[in-house]
Amino acid sequence: MGFLRIFSPHPSKHGESMVPQDQMLEVQLKDSIIQIEVGKYVSGTELLHLAVLHPRKLAVFSVFGIAGTVEHGNQYQLRLVYEHNLQRTACNMVSGPFGGVKGRDFICIQSMDGILMFFEQESYSFSRFLPGFLLPGPLSYNPRTDAFITVSSLRQVENYKYQTLAVATDVDCRAEAEQQKLGSGKRLTADWTLMIGEQAVDICILSSAQAASFVFVLGERNFFCIKANGQMRFMKKLEYNPSCFLPYASVIEGTINSLVGNHNNMLLVYQDVTLRWAAQLPHVPIALRVANFQDLKGVIVTLSSSGNLQCSYLGTDPALFQAPRVEARDINYEELDVEMKELQQIIREMAKTQDVLPKISKEEDLSVTAITYPNLDTELAAYSKIGSEKSPSITVKVQLKSRVAVLNLKLSVCVLPPLAASPEQVVLDSLGPGSSSAVTFHVFLTGSFSPAELEGDVAVSYTTATELNPYGVPRVAQCKFILPLKLVCSPTPPSKSVTCRITIDTNKPPVSLQDIFPDFVEKTEEEQVHAIGFQLVSGSRVTVLASKTSQRYRIQGEVFEDLWLITKELVERFEKHFANQGAKDFQCSFTGPIPLAEYYEVIDRHFELRLNAEKYQNFLAERAVQFRAIQRRLLTRFKDKTPAPLQNLDTLMDATYRQVIVLGDAAEENESALCQAFTRLKSATHLFLLLLRLWQSLNKEQMDILEATFLPLLQDTSQLGWEECVDAAVTHHLRTCLSRSPKEQALNLTSQLALPKDTVRLRKHISLLCDRMAKGGRLCLSAEGNAPIPVIMPAGGCEPIPESDLEDSAGELESLAEISSQRHHIRMADKPD
Numbered sequence: 001m002g003f004l005r006i007f008s009p010h011p012s013k014h015g016e017s018m019v020p021q022d023q024m025l026e027v028q029l030k031d032s033i034i035q036i037e038v039g040k041y042v043s044g045t046e047l048l049h050l051a052v053l054h055p056r057k058l059a060v061f062s063v064f065g066i067a068g069t070v071e072h073g074n075q076y077q078l079r080l081v082y083e084h085n086l087q088r089t090a091c092n093m094v095s096g097p098f099g100g101v102k103g104r105d106f107i108c109i110q111s112m113d114g115i116l117m118f119f120e121q122e123s124y125s126f127s128r129f130l131p132g133f134l135l136p137g138p139l140s141y142n143p144r145t146d147a148f149i150t151v152s153s154l155r156q157v158e159n160y161k162y163q164t165l166a167v168a169t170d171v172d173c174r175a176e177a178e179q180q181k182l183g184s185g186k187r188l189t190a191d192w193t194l195m196i197g198e199q200a201v202d203i204c205i206l207s208s209a210q211a212a213s214f215v216f217v218l219g220e221r222n223f224f225c226i227k228a229n230g231q232m233r234f235m236k237k238l239e240y241n242p243s244c245f246l247p248y249a250s251v252i253e254g255t256i257n258s259l260v261g262n263h264n265n266m267l268l269v270y271q272d273v274t275l276r277w278a279a280q281l282p283h284v285p286i287a288l289r290v291a292n293f294q295d296l297k298g299v300i301v302t303l304s305s306s307g308n309l310q311c312s313y314l315g316t317d318p319a320l321f322q323a324p325r326v327e328a329r330d331i332n333y334e335e336l337d338v339e340m341k342e343l344q345q346i347i348r349e350m351a352k353t354q355d356v357l358p359k360i361s362k363e364e365d366l367s368v369t370a371i372t373y374p375n376l377d378t379e380l381a382a383y384s385k386i387g388s389e390k391s392p393s394i395t396v397k398v399q400l401k402s403r404v405a406v407l408n409l410k411l412s413v414c415v416l417p418p419l420a421a422s423p424e425q426v427v428l429d430s431l432g433p434g435s436s437s438a439v440t441f442h443v444f445l446t447g448s449f450s451p452a453e454l455e456g457d458v459a460v461s462y463t464t465a466t467e468l469n470p471y472g473v474p475r476v477a478q479c480k481f482i483l484p485l486k487l488v489c490s491p492t493p494p495s496k497s498v499t500c501r502i503t504i505d506t507n508k509p510p511v512s513l514q515d516i517f518p519d520f521v522e523k524t525e526e527e528q529v530h531a532i533g534f535q536l537v538s539g540s541r542v543t544v545l546a547s548k549t550s551q552r553y554r555i556q557g558e559v560f561e562d563l564w565l566i567t568k569e570l571v572e573r574f575e576k577h578f579a580n581q582g583a584k585d586f587q588c589s590f591t592g593p594i595p596l597a598e599y600y601e602v603i604d605r606h607f608e609l610r611l612n613a614e615k616y617q618n619f620l621a622e623r624a625v626q627f628r629a630i631q632r633r634l635l636t637r638f639k640d641k642t643p644a645p646l647q648n649l650d651t652l653m654d655a656t657y658r659q660v661i662v663l664g665d666a667a668e669e670n671e672s673a674l675c676q677a678f679t680r681l682k683s684a685t686h687l688f689l690l691l692l693r694l695w696q697s698l699n700k701e702q703m704d705i706l707e708a709t710f711l712p713l714l715q716d717t718s719q720l721g722w723e724e725c726v727d728a729a730v731t732h733h734l735r736t737c738l739s740r741s742p743k744e745q746a747l748n749l750t751s752q753l754a755l756p757k758d759t760v761r762l763r764k765h766i767s768l769l770c771d772r773m774a775k776g777g778r779l780c781l782s783a784e785g786n787a788p789i790p791v792i793m794p795a796g797g798c799e800p801i802p803e804s805d806l807e808d809s810a811g812e813l814e815s816l817a818e819i820s821s822q823r824h825h826i827r828m829a830d831k832p833d
Contacts (some may be wrong), residue, residue, distance in 0.1 A: 265283060
């Protein structure tokens with residue numbers, strides 16, 4: 001609102017309000033106030049003046065007092081000395097003796113469009129563009145190095161020396177008076193930069209005669225101390241959202257103290273990276289200073305966003321009372337023993353009856369049970385359009401039963417795409433002791449491809465109040481639910497179109513498929529049903545065939561990854577069927593070959609989409625740079641007083657804009673295809689691991705290691721993908737528990753995880769893992785069983801396995817011939833492109 005107030009605070013007792021004498025001056029200016037600074041801004045005098053920054057104006061005022069002749073005391077007035085009208089909207093400013101000038105302070109203003117405007121007191125000096133500017137950041141001046149420090153939109157600290165800014169010449173040589181208006185400065189290069197990875201809240205420079213100059217940067221989640229040459233001195237990770245900070249010199253040599261305020265109304269004192277003190281404030285501080293008032297040193301001045309100005313100090317009030325000396329008396333040890341026993345009894349009772357956290361009991365405070373309805377919804381409560389058809393839904397009921405009083409219940413449902421839940425979150429009323437509640441939701445498909453898992457999670461967050469914590473202790477209860485197979489497929493006649501097949505053997509007599517899949521086969525008079533067809537939502541068909549003479553079952557279909565859900569359901573229903581009959585030695589097996597070629601095709605499709613995503617990002621970045629460059633040229637032409645021809649810049653801008661839109665649409669389509677490909681890859685990986693388990697009769701512990709190796713991610717990201725994670729994990733197993741010699745375990749793993757150029761090396765490592773497991777190798781978390789030499793595994797990642805050390809052309813190729821068929825033979829000696 002443009003109010004400028006000057007205060008001279010006086011000490012007051014706790015609870016007393018502000019007295020009128022604390023406010024020296026209050027003036028309402030015409031424009032809103034962005035920032036104020038105090039310095040030597042008037043030529044011919046070294047007196048301090050007040051610089052006030054408005055959005056479009058810089059004003060310098062002098063404050064002078066008039067001795068009062070009445071009881072109201074002295075009067076203070078504000079007088080305008082000079083002002084500068086700005087051609088650009090200002091963001092912030094800094095002042096100081098730029099260039100090493102003595103007895104004077106200059107002002108640098110940063111505009112919202114990335115221009116630094118320099119004013120030497122009453123005269124305008126020059127302006128310079130900041131390179132790569134997108135949004136303004138905090139700006140600070142270091143008088144020790146005569147440099148300006150800011151944090152750009154690239155999330156890096158940048159340092160520009162004043163001499164570099166002053167010597168740079170403008171591209172458009174015009175009159176000095178027009179420079180501010182045109183602002184066509186040369187692109188600068190920072191003297192040094194340091195990537196911090198986050199936006200900055202504030203920047204402070206701490207320099208003293210004894211210590212070196214340090215740059216302190218307060219980020220959104222971290223606190224940085226940087227040397228004057230751009231090297232990191234230390235970094236402190238914060239567990240809260242900071243609002244302001246103030247570094248100051250410490251009494252201990254070599255250390256620096258820092259005051260940090262956060263949005264939890266806290267003021268914390270750090271000595272370097274160690275927390276030394278924490279205090280509670282009545283408001284969230286947005287500005288923080290340390291000053292001396294009324295002979296009281298070290299007063300902490302905090303300002304809130306609502307205008308509360310508070311002067312406070314750390315510590316406790318000094319105690320002036322001194323206890324008188326007590327008279328010596330004889331000690332009665334019997335009375336002391338009785339009193340000690342009474343106190344210990346009280347402590348034991350309090351420890352039993354009261355606690356801040358609820359006591360852990362065998363019975364949960366809130367039990368959560370999920371029940372999935374066996375049939376599809378008749379009214380189709382939740383529809384998702386898939387092509388021209390509609391996907392039906394299925395209902396899941398969640399029952400909640402509380403043992404004690406629970407508050408703030410919130411139920412969340414999590415399913416992986418293409419599955420979706422409606423509703424995903426439900427807020428419930430509080431439950432009393434022994435009460436129950438029920439919530440129903442619907443699960444349906446949102447895409448034309450099969451999910452990798454037919455299960456979901458239900459999480460219920462709640463709080464339970466205790467005697468010492470009436471607000472409640474946060475707790476979470478979870479449960480899983482399994483969806484039926486009919487949600488993603490429907491019965492269809494068996495298909496003869498086959499491109500991939502899997503054969504499962506059992507050690508029990510043949511069973512009619514009608515007994516295994518009663519929900520997909522209608523009851524007939526035939527004793528045996530030897531073929532069942534499944535129509536998946538992706539459009540492909542899967543057929544299950546049962547041998548009439550042997551104990552073999554074949555699953556065949558058109559797409560490899562679509563066999564996963566049917567194969568998993570068949571194995572699980574076999575185990576349940578024979579368990580109901582009392583058979584304890586039932587076992588499924590797979591004799592091979594492992595369909596590695598089909599699995600590698602799914603990996604290649606996913607990897608190709610990842611490469612396309614990276615290409616689209618690069619293309620978009622190039623076109624965006626080109627679009628901004630054309631915009632700047634057009635703006636320069638439009639602002640010129642003498643009109644000049646556009647030279648087809650408008651046509652070029654329109655064409656670039658269309659390219660950006662087309663590339664953006666293509667990137668979105670590729671992202672959707674990548675999500676679908678990752679789901680298909682997970683389905684193919686689940687099927688590959690199941691066949692590996694049946695092939696080698698692996699136990700649960702080994703399967704857990706395999707699943708952690710081949711399914712490390714819930715989703716792909718641009719920084720970390722499935723291929724590099726799996727390659728690193730498989731390489732680690734080949735060097736440790738599956739290694740053949742101590743030489744392999746002694747190799748250091750130093751390379752970083754990054755997007756590979758192709759999948760040749762990954763495929764070789766997967767084939768090598770299958771071969772060594774076929775030779776009797778087993779997975780374990782340590783390599784002690786196979787080799788005595790420990791593995792050196794740094795945190796950086798792992799490097800590829802040298803083929804010359806690990807591969808034997810004769811032995812490995814013979815083993816691979818047993819794993820895969822002749823048409824799926826993999827050449828282990830191929831080099832990557």
